[in-house]
């Protein structure tokens with residue numbers, strides 16, 4: 001293992017599987033940091049955190065539970081609401097990655113990374129840009145990787161492990177957006193089925 005001390009922000013257990021595997025292959029041995037005040041409702045936040053606790057304990061990974069500043073999220077992110085997803089997610093990443101970097105600096109870590117870089121549903125460039133800027137401001141080295149090609153692997157592995165897998169990013173806006181997407185896909189499938197049935201007559 002290298003001398004680097006890496007603190008990895010984890011949004012949930014399923015999204016941690018592939019980043020941790022790849023970082024270990026690189027000789028980095030991450031400590032995981034939980035800071036996700038974006039996850040709503042409270043029962044969902046606890047459920048995701050509990051799953052991460054279980055997996056970290058099973059894998060013998062140190063888990064730091066940093067601040068979940070719900071008030072800061074409501075003040076700084078929620079007002080951006082459903083109208084501008086990019087600005088909303090930028091503010092949300094900024095809050096979480098800023099806490100990650102503060103904790104990393106205070107505890108003597110040298111490097112920081114985030115599991116947001118495994119999900120094709122996240123804004124990859126925005127997250128990288130913020131991680132880079134915040135890490136530099138705290139005297140840390142950002143570990144920028146693209147783990148998105150392994151998202152399918154993460155999905156399969158987390159299913160095989162029986163992990164809890166959420167159906168939306170985290171906030172109430174994303175829950176509503178995901179529900180709308182599912183309804184749209186369901187309607188499209190129904191319409192396609194109807195068209196096929198008409199042609200089969």
Ligand code: SF4
Pocket residue numbers: 038039077088089090092093169170171172173174
């Ligand atoms: S969609 Fe996800 S990243 Fe964006 S604001 Fe909501 S919880 Fe945060």
